[in-house]
Amino acid sequence: MADIPLKTAVNRLGLTIEPYKGLTSTLCTGCGHDTITRHVIQAFYEYGVEPYKVAKMSGIGCSSKTPAYFLSRSCGLNAVHGRMPSISTGAKMANRSLMVIGVSGDGDSASIGIGQFCHLARRNTPMIYIIENNGVYGLTKGQFSATADPGSKLKGGEVNMFENIDCAALGIMLGASFVARSFSGDPKQAVPLLKAAIAHKGLALLDIISPCVTFNNHEGSTRSYPNVRKIDSPVHELDFVAFYETPTVEYDPGQTKEVEMPDGSKVMLKKLAKDYDPTDRMAALQAIEQSRKSGQLLTGLLYVDTAKRDFCEVEGMTETPLNELGQDKLRPSRERFTEILKQFA
Amino acid sequence: MADIPLKTAVNRLGLTIEPYKGLTSTLCTGCGHDTITRHVIQAFYEYGVEPYKVAKMSGIGCSSKTPAYFLSRSCGLNAVHGRMPSISTGAKMANRSLMVIGVSGDGDSASIGIGQFCHLARRNTPMIYIIENNGVYGLTKGQFSATADPGSKLKGGEVNMFENIDCAALGIMLGASFVARSFSGDPKQAVPLLKAAIAHKGLALLDIISPCVTFNNHEGSTRSYPNVRKIDSPVHELDFVAFYETPTVEYDPGQTKEVEMPDGSKVMLKKLAKDYDPTDRMAALQAIEQSRKSGQLLTGLLYVDTAKRDFCEVEGMTETPLNELGQDKLRPSRERFTEILKQFA
């Protein structure tokens, strides 16, 4: 995995990293979200996604601001709180050739937005969905969100008494075909996961733990940098080999699971302590539940089904972006019109 | 289990069944919801719940009408679509001595109301929550709901392409402490489950399959009476022995699991084909997922945790109903007032 390359380096489209960047962030120094922004920039640059073909969507929150900080040549839409899924669905339906990337927060997705989240997962709507998960509402100054772990403490000492909603587990249960979890502080894992998400066909959901340095990075918080580092338990080591790349390292077949993505790219999963099969939905749920019980944070590509039909396919939509269809295709002829009216005579 | 008793019979409160009944139903003849209404009447009568201490809550749908058809001496509130959980929470908070029973539909709970449903489960709000699940929107004339099985057909031939949301599984995952599934056509199972729900302390969620005779009872529908009968797979046989009753039959300890409810009542679970442990959350989820895969419908007391603290306990609320607190308790003294203001001098 390369670091962010020199300004003169170019990717397979001949683009430097510049158009993959965005405005200067206005988030707090050290905010996990900014790191995720960098991972997104790197993944999109390295994979070689055409920036103008991307639509960046978000709800409201510190996390939801980040689309302004990457891919300056892509259109973006900062919608209302908790409704990124619906606005993204609409945009994708209007133009299925767009690559839609949605960024949301844990408040945005697991509280006010949980309904749209569930139904997006159920439809397996083709898009990349990143939850920048810090366990609090950053932008409104640090109240608990519904992903906060039970027992986690706020700065003022308040303790969370409720079970956390695990968006990854929920996504798997409800039908998302690609579900990963990562940590903003782990580019080695997050960047290949993002590339795999780009290569995926249905909904690619990434729950990325992203500490809030201002409101949730203290002793007693389970979402602080030190604690997340401590409990982070990757299920495998990850490499992404794009369809146009040849692997630069040898993979030991006995130790490596290969997931072939629909575009021909490959995700190489190197075994760690235990065997982990990301294609087994029930096993994935079980592993998450176990890690939850033991206070660990399971990360990696938790579940993937590369064959599952996405929403556009299920709906039998034409390949042509709907927004490109002209009046000739959209307005039936006068004869048809007369024909239709006859039914009502 | 007794049939609906004679008009002159009385329960432990000395009440006949009359006050447990409601207005005449205006639902379609044969609607599963009406059967559930009967089960509710029977369970509340037999257990001996004071009708006036009950609050009946609902959203909108054919199912949400049913509170008018039982417990005529209880107050009821027919709220807006999908929001029964919040209005119930409010009522319970105002008066925790009320027994709150909420009735909802699959559209009401799994579509527009899924957000409130998830968060109610997460809080383990103490109430009985019945989903009268027919896989369609009855009141708006038979569109698919989100609990419709993939592959199920509408009358007009339309096939559901999306995975169903399993509210029981979701409830277990999110923190409900009592989760059962039943079938309107199985009083032997539904009535004891309802009594157990009455005896439970936290959220008692019952997902009751309830065929819609008008829009979803045809060949090709997985929610038709014949098909539900076919796929119904109870995990155990159920009996409820109320705290004031002595069992009338002998239970073979080797074949029977006993769940003691907080009020001292007992739920007796007689083993069927396989062993089933309703206190193991992960196992419950797994069993549901497996039955889903095999096209079966797992019914019975799927999960129960009688010790889990409910929302009122977690919040440390006084036992006194808040609506009974007088001005003396609610308005601090003039001295306090002066004291408080000093902070702002």
Next chain:
Amino acid sequence: MTSQPKGHNGHANPLKDKRIINDFTIEAATVNGSGSQTANLVLAKSIINMGIPVGPKNIFPSNIQGLPTWYIMRVNEKGYLARKRTIDILVAFNQATYLKDISMVRPGGVVIYESDFTLTGVAKRDDVTYYPVPFGSLAQHHISEIKLKKLLTNMIYVGVLAEVLGIEASAIEAALTKQLRGKEKAIKVNLDAIEVGRKYFKEKLQKQDPYHLERRDKTEGMLMMEGNTASALGCVFGGCTVVAWYPITPASSLAESLSEFLEEHRVDASGKKNYVVIQAEDELAAVGMALGAGWAGARSMTSTSGPGVSLMAEFVGFGYYAEVPTVIFNVQRSGPSTGLPTRTAQGDMLSTATLSHGDTKHVMLIPGDIRECFSMAVEAFDLAERLQTPVFVMTDLDLGMNAWLTKPPEYPTKPFDRGKVLTEEDIKKLGKFERYKDVDGDGICYRTYPGNPHPLAAYFTRGSGHNEAAAYSEDGHIYQRNLERLSRKFDTARTLVPAPVVDSVAGAEVGIIAYGSTDQAIAEARDTLAATGVKTSYMRLRSYPFDMVKIEAFFAKHKKVFVVEQNRDAQMAQLLKLELSLEQAAKMRTILHFSGFPMPFEVIVDGISHKAAHAKHLDVEQKMPEIVTGGE
């Protein structure tokens, strides 16, 4: 011959020996879910097939089966099809309501009823003609298929009515054949059932009432269509490609028929759909999807009713400020959410116009008939894209769900107006792109679609916190200027939306302003008033924002102007009052009707002729018996 039952109210039949041709109202009082719908439709169509106009209104309950339903058919050769207060001919089929139903028939009218029912109390009248018919036993004996007995009982009353009124056999046959297209067997059994009714009347009863049908030629080329169907068709021909909706009465049939039309007319040769219809999880998601699609350059729509519009409030405000086109149909119904969801109203005019927090105002189109349900649906997509804003199409349950006799809508000849959209080429030529710069001075700026490859094409969309280049800004000056531009844009909208239709009558001192589904009631009220020497002019509003020049002029010409609407708070009158000059506002009176039933024309006649000053709460609907049932 069966003898006529005797009444006991001692009123004489005022229509004895009169002959009334092609001018009466038939009411079939049945129970919903009992299959009377087909019978009623066949009846209506049969009369239409005789060249006589018919206007049916279906008054149905908020449940699926077993509650009272009234199907009220206005038959009128002059084409007055508004609701009329009086019922001339009743088919009393509902045991739960027949007493009250019979009591409401006009003196001189006709009661056809199940002879099993016992006439007592108010239902025992001397001033009506009774035709008792043993429908149940007729069905029992004459309909062989057990499963169909109940269903076909309804057809027996069609037969009785046919005989009573003189409906031609060929007219009925044509209606049935059309209705049951291709189902030969069904046509046969239905015709047989009708014949049972005819025969019974011929053999056992004798016509004693004044009502007769005679063939005319007033329905040539006319269609019977529901407003929702017409709106759906308009969406097809308006080029809508993304439909996101959530079921709700009375809007569901719009999206559902749209879905069917699209399936039939928008699938390409390879079987791929040139559209998508999404049944969303709720209205917030539905409008979110519609806005997302509009933002990305597709023509999108959603349809709902009041409760859904309320839920959309935040998102629609966002659409207004972020300037995203989409089309929202509000098929209005009564009440709050557990109000009377199957009753009609024009009760959302004010709240839709100002929907959402902050300073927001929305464009509304208001079809007054079936043709406009079609044409304004088409137009709405042009306007939404031209104005880059959510556009509402406001109809109601009456217009949307009842079948209306109508001239065919016209094929739209105006090409799509996709509004100010810059392509890659355009930006190349211009050398720049500023999303929120008012280049043309009309408040409407240029936009790009996402996916435009030009390096300057991309922009970031937010609510109001942006400068002309779409960069985030909290500058107060910029904020205020942006809001002022949006006001300017709204003034541009004023010039683009459908103008009011005015019928100015020389010498009229009274003006009437109305909108939407009351159009036919107004027409009849005006003719009725004219017959008594009261001349009236009529302005039908068709949109918001208003064309105040035209409206002021209309007021200026009249001494009094009555604003007629179906809500309690005189909502449109309020919107008018906000913009009218005070001189003209002084002339405004209101006529309000909000019982949930379609406006009867008599309310307007009474309002104008009898009430001088503020005519308010003129009419309290007293038709329907009280029904005690469950919720909705």
Next chain:
Amino acid sequence: MTSQPKGHNGHANPLKDKRIINDFTIEAATVNGSGSQTANLVLAKSIINMGIPVGPKNIFPSNIQGLPTWYIMRVNEKGYLARKRTIDILVAFNQATYLKDISMVRPGGVVIYESDFTLTGVAKRDDVTYYPVPFGSLAQHHISEIKLKKLLTNMIYVGVLAEVLGIEASAIEAALTKQLRGKEKAIKVNLDAIEVGRKYFKEKLQKQDPYHLERRDKTEGMLMMEGNTASALGCVFGGCTVVAWYPITPASSLAESLSEFLEEHRVDASGKKNYVVIQAEDELAAVGMALGAGWAGARSMTSTSGPGVSLMAEFVGFGYYAEVPTVIFNVQRSGPSTGLPTRTAQGDMLSTATLSHGDTKHVMLIPGDIRECFSMAVEAFDLAERLQTPVFVMTDLDLGMNAWLTKPPEYPTKPFDRGKVLTEEDIKKLGKFERYKDVDGDGICYRTYPGNPHPLAAYFTRGSGHNEAAAYSEDGHIYQRNLERLSRKFDTARTLVPAPVVDSVAGAEVGIIAYGSTDQAIAEARDTLAATGVKTSYMRLRSYPFDMVKIEAFFAKHKKVFVVEQNRDAQMAQLLKLELSLEQAAKMRTILHFSGFPMPFEVIVDGISHKAAHAKHLDVEQKMPEIVTGGE
């Protein structure tokens, strides 16, 4: 001595050799998240400790750290504390904005700035006094704790200002001690930092400006309080027991401080809470919980801002029709949802008044100051229960989140009014109970709480489809009558809500109508106008529905009436116009200000003195430099 930098605009300092005492505006231009908040508060409190009134306004961005923030302190011994357009003394601390900030200081004013900044362009002026201070290096050298260097830099400017203006050391110490209650060490290091600033000024700079502070006795017994805090206190003393809320700026601090007050003052001896606070999953759930609790007989509330109110629209309409009490605080902010969430507005008046589909109207209380934030919160619970309807308390960001100098609120002596509630005993006596019967003719019916043991006590609650006995009904007559009763109830509300406060001036031809947070601006504007010979009367609206008798009378007394508000569409003027007689409506003019910044009193003065006819869009806020950043 450091020398004064020279300007290049050639303007002479107009205040040279003048002496201005206790009357100026200080602006601290900093960066948010940098800890300037404490410094600013201490500064304000120190001046107040000298007996001189101060009114601070915090202008902050929608982000957490690193963007420009302006803390503007009006210092005025006469007690004029409204925002004033001019800045007299600037502390330029923000590298990103100092040039523009400096350019906006009034001629003759003072600029205290980080001497590292280079003065160029518009910031190079001859008509201001510059005090360059090397804040960074002072902190570097004089503050030992590394972690506190940045934080305490802010205290250094307090020290400089103290020296420039003559703030007494004891006043500062008292302020600090109070602010950092008990934290002895912190007090010490802060005092040291202040001393660093004082010392630097004393040693290196020389006072050349006209501004001075002198002890007065105008703040004796006064408090500094935010409106949200006062409202929260009102909820405690109003007996609220169920709080359901969802975080949103600028309403969060209301629920948060309420939560703290309750924790301190409503826990019983055994440690059990006599209340519950629920952070709901969203606003729909929050208002649902509040309504559920109100229905079950608890005093409940929720607090939110515009976007939340929009989301509550459906539920609030239900509350209106089902007649369920609850209290909803709308702390208004600018815009749509991604608008300017940290700016102030009175932009939801119209949409809140008519919130929800169908015919709905809501009661709104409108506090005009901190004392009313308290008293109206108390009153809201009485009114909600008396009227059995959701009651809104409308404030805004300015009133809610800024600290205001105020006389203490008064301890409420009126006992709770729990409204018309029947106990078991009551029903026994009456022998019957009909939930929706208007027994008293005021439109308000009797209710029971669920849990009432009387066999007749239970009823079923729905929206509007019910008869007097609360049974479901689709009868049009009953429906219409019920709606009319609700109108009647609204008229009863009119007599119960707080009446407008009127200050009638003999001989005044001009009337001013305003409401909410602009009260102080109006006061100052009136005095200013009076000084130029223009007499004005003032009516402050405090609620909706309006007391039209009083309002008509006020109009009748004046030739012109200016309605002053902070929104684009003149929303309150619209509501007034709907009810005013035309004669009086003709006198109405509007003064609108909607930049997101609190109304400066000069806007009103200008509006009234210079503009004759419709004064619209008078003031475009030009203060803030454009900031290009992310979303919100």
